[in-house]
Amino acid sequence: MVKMKQLALQEIKSLSLSVLDRAGYGSAHAQSIAAMLYTCQLDDCQSHGLFRLLMCAQTMQAGKIDGHVAPVIETGDNAIVRADARGGMSLLAFEQALPSLIEKTRKNGIAALAVNNCFHFSALWPEVEALSSQGLAAMAMVPSHSWVAPAGGKRGSLGTNPLAFSWPRRSRDPFTFDFATSGFARGEIELYKRAGKPLPEGVAIDKAGNPTTDPQAALDGAMLTFGGYKGSALSIMIELLAGPLIDDLTSLESMEFAAGTGGAPYHGEILLAFDPAHFSGGRVAENDARAERLFADIVDQGARLPSQRRFAARARNLARGYVEIPQALYEDLQAMC
Amino acid sequence: MVKMKQLALQEIKSLSLSVLDRAGYGSAHAQSIAAMLYTCQLDDCQSHGLFRLLMCAQTMQAGKIDGHVAPVIETGDNAIVRADARGGMSLLAFEQALPSLIEKTRKNGIAALAVNNCFHFSALWPEVEALSSQGLAAMAMVPSHSWVAPAGGKRGSLGTNPLAFSWPRRSRDPFTFDFATSGFARGEIELYKRAGKPLPEGVAIDKAGNPTTDPQAALDGAMLTFGGYKGSALSIMIELLAGPLIDDLTSLESMEFAAGTGGAPYHGEILLAFDPAHFSGGRVAENDARAERLFADIVDQGARLPSQRRFAARARNLARGYVEIPQALYEDLQAMC
Numbered sequence: 001m002v003k004m005k006q007l008a009l010q011e012i013k014s015l016s017l018s019v020l021d022r023a024g025y026g027s028a029h030a031q032s033i034a035a036m037l038y039t040c041q042l043d044d045c046q047s048h049g050l051f052r053l054l055m056c057a058q059t060m061q062a063g064k065i066d067g068h069v070a071p072v073i074e075t076g077d078n079a080i081v082r083a084d085a086r087g088g089m090s091l092l093a094f095e096q097a098l099p100s101l102i103e104k105t106r107k108n109g110i111a112a113l114a115v116n117n118c119f120h121f122s123a124l125w126p127e128v129e130a131l132s133s134q135g136l137a138a139m140a141m142v143p144s145h146s147w148v149a150p151a152g153g154k155r156g157s158l159g160t161n162p163l164a165f166s167w168p169r170r171s172r173d174p175f176t177f178d179f180a181t182s183g184f185a186r187g188e189i190e191l192y193k194r195a196g197k198p199l200p201e202g203v204a205i206d207k208a209g210n211p212t213t214d215p216q217a218a219l220d221g222a223m224l225t226f227g228g229y230k231g232s233a234l235s236i237m238i239e240l241l242a243g244p245l246i247d248d249l250t251s252l253e254s255m256e257f258a259a260g261t262g263g264a265p266y267h268g269e270i271l272l273a274f275d276p277a278h279f280s281g282g283r284v285a286e287n288d289a290r291a292e293r294l295f296a297d298i299v300d301q302g303a304r305l306p307s308q309r310r311f312a313a314r315a316r317n318l319a320r321g322y323v324e325i326p327q328a329l330y331e332d333l334q335a336m337c
Numbered sequence: 338m339v340k341m342k343q344l345a346l347q348e349i350k351s352l353s354l355s356v357l358d359r360a361g362y363g364s365a366h367a368q369s370i371a372a373m374l375y376t377c378q379l380d381d382c383q384s385h386g387l388f389r390l391l392m393c394a395q396t397m398q399a400g401k402i403d404g405h406v407a408p409v410i411e412t413g414d415n416a417i418v419r420a421d422a423r424g425g426m427s428l429l430a431f432e433q434a435l436p437s438l439i440e441k442t443r444k445n446g447i448a449a450l451a452v453n454n455c456f457h458f459s460a461l462w463p464e465v466e467a468l469s470s471q472g473l474a475a476m477a478m479v480p481s482h483s484w485v486a487p488a489g490g491k492r493g494s495l496g497t498n499p500l501a502f503s504w505p506r507r508s509r510d511p512f513t514f515d516f517a518t519s520g521f522a523r524g525e526i527e528l529y530k531r532a533g534k535p536l537p538e539g540v541a542i543d544k545a546g547n548p549t550t551d552p553q554a555a556l557d558g559a560m561l562t563f564g565g566y567k568g569s570a571l572s573i574m575i576e577l578l579a580g581p582l583i584d585d586l587t588s589l590e591s592m593e594f595a596a597g598t599g600g601a602p603y604h605g606e607i608l609l610a611f612d613p614a615h616f617s618g619g620r621v622a623e624n625d626a627r628a629e630r631l632f633a634d635i636v637d638q639g640a641r642l643p644s645q646r647r648f649a650a651r652a653r654n655l656a657r658g659y660v661e662i663p664q665a666l667y668e669d670l671q672a673m674c
Contacts, residue, residue: 078444078445078446078447078615079416079445079446079447079448080445080446080447080615080616082618107415108415108416108417108445109415109416109417109449110415110416110417110447110448110449110609111416111447112446112447112611112616114616137577137578137582139574149638149640150635150638150640151640152639152640152641153635153638153639153640154638154639154640155638157631157634157635157638157640163571165570165574167574167577175573175577177567177570177574179566179567179570181567209638226564226565226567226568227563227564227565227567227568228563228564229516229643230514230516230518230563230564230568231563231564231567232640233502233514233516233643234500234571236512236631236635236642237476237502237504237514239631240474240504240512240628240631241474241611243624243627243628243631244613244617244624244625244627244628244631245474245611245613245616245617245624246616246617247616247617247618247620247623247624249627250627250628250630250631252630252631252634253627272447272609274449274578274582276581276582278415278417279417279449279451279582279583279584280581280582280583280584281419281584283584286584287580287581287582287584288581290580290581290586290587290590291577291580291581291587293587293589294494294573294576294577294580294581294587294589297494297589298487298490298494298573301486301487301490301491301492301494301546302489302490302491303486303487303488303489303490303491303494303569304489305573306566306570
């Protein structure tokens with residue numbers, strides 16, 4: 001049993017800001033990173049909450065990120081917003097581009113945001129939920145590092161390439177998912193290794209391209225995508241849309257750029273946003289009801305909608321006014337302040 | 338071994354037009370359907386080629402489709418084209434809306450087409466390839482009938498919900514995929530049943546919601562999505578974007594509408610198109626090279642890009658000037674002329 005530490009909600013940001021300041025992030029970047037960590041930690045999303053402060057510090061130590069650079073937001077007369085992070089963390093660029101993305105979506109019915117030249121460590125669900133909270137549907141995709149083999153392959157070519165989606169629901173938490181297209185997260189394999197447990201079948205191959213359940217052999221080899229050749233095709237689509245389409249790196253190129261220095265990978269991100277008012281010809285209420293009927297049919301048969309555990313954690317943590325993080329993480333972070 | 342019949346390329350359309358005319362389709366609809374069947378049959382895509390003439394005739398016999406109706410294409414000042422098929426087959430609406438979708442994509446960088454109120458039987462790859470052949474990337478999604486259970490569920494709520502994507506490659510066949518988000522196609526289960534073979538594990542549940550490998554129990558129960566809860570989440574996204582977003586039916590509603598009459602399901606379709614020139618800030622050639630490097634890395638390790646067998650069939654059939662279809666199908670179609 002991991003020993004947990006209670007942390008008051010207001011301490012999440014102050015602790016984050018303190019660590020980020022000491023790590024070398026300027027105030028604007030630190031604020032946007034702290035806001036994201038708060039959102040994740042509030043939902044008990046431990047893997048993308050305060051734990052990621054360690055990666056933020058490592059990324060700075062790796063020496064390539066600019067902790068003070070101001071993103072440049074470009075909004076032409078098309079339906080695309082470009083946010084050039086200019087070698088900084090992605091979050092400030094996203095935050096500054098979000099109002100333009102919303103405006104372009106409300107104007108055109110559909111719009112896209114390309115975030116370029118950014119270091120990226122964060123979950124995508126807070127970003128698609130930033131759009132669904134405005135009544136828009138949204139999809140987000142990023143590459144990562146080429147740790148994942150294509151279906152039928154022998155080595156890593158693809159990133160863990162998450163896909164996130166959020167659909168607004170009136171007076172309810174949205175329908176949201178955010179999943180890696182790799183069968184396993186890389187961090188999960190690390191956990192199996194530390195626990196000395198074999199991996200399930202079908203999630204990894206070794207250096208020679210043969211199936212393996214040995215965590216170290218998997219780390220030396222490659223992960224596989226979820227869902228066989230279909231998951232592999234989806235992962236390639238994400239490479240293309242969040243890479244070459246938007247003039248940014250593939251996972252192969254991102255891995256080369258990092259050259260083993262560690263920290264957050266450097267690449268781009270694409271978000272698509274949809275305005276139901278435009279798409280439905282103004283019949284939003286009728287179509288909301290139609291979507292709700294589908295959700296009800298899913299839930300009524302005992303299946304779960306994604307993200308429900310997260311929403312339950314959010315409600316509980318907001319009510320009690322604190323979150324719990326591992327005591328050891330708390331001590332590590334205190335030492336970094 | 339199925340006995341095959343050689344059919345000259347020019348006969349694909351003439352045979353189709355003759356069957357469609359007798360079945361009750363007007364000339365405009367028959368031409369658009371025949372063009373699609375030609376595209377599929379040329380690529381040896383037997384499941385969506387001339388075989389589908391049987392479904393076209395059944396759909397007419399079911400009594401709900403209008404074989405003569407003219408679609409209405411609406412292009413407002415946003416980035417969305419709406420094609421109201423008005424109770425006809427989807428293909429004529431798509432064909433008539435395609436130029437506007439291309440124009441809007443070239444203008445805005447990203448645009449969408451919503452096809453509404455259509456009967457739908459066709460593969461999606463010819464439609465996304467109609468866009469990639471113009472240098473645009475494209476994604477397409479449709480619901481179907483609620484034959485597929487959500488992850489953790491006991492009965493059908495979702496359609497087979499295919500997702501198709503195509504990426505343009507200079508002087509080469511595009512990168513294209515088109516897969517059902519169900520683990521199996523419904524037709525595959527029928528084939529297992531006819532062959533008296535058990536299904537693989539994990540593709541279906543029976544009426545009580547228990548896993549089954551019995552084809553008839555699966556047909557009476559529900560299929561499962563590919564890739565567990567991730568495939569299920571993706572399938573729900575497709576329901577939402579190709580249904581309530583665009584003011585059209587979910588797979589549950591489409592199944593109710595059909596009320597067991599058979600033939601093609603009735604629902605909507607959404608296509609998204611992306612102009613690399615806008616998204617990449619004009620750096621198309623550099624980014625094409627980046628995508629090609631990824632494709633090369635995949636192919637070099639012995640993995641296959643999707644659709645390669647189809648492209649090989651196309652080249653072979655164009656060179657020899659004929660396709661092969663099952664003799665029994667040919668005889669059935671002759672009897673329908």
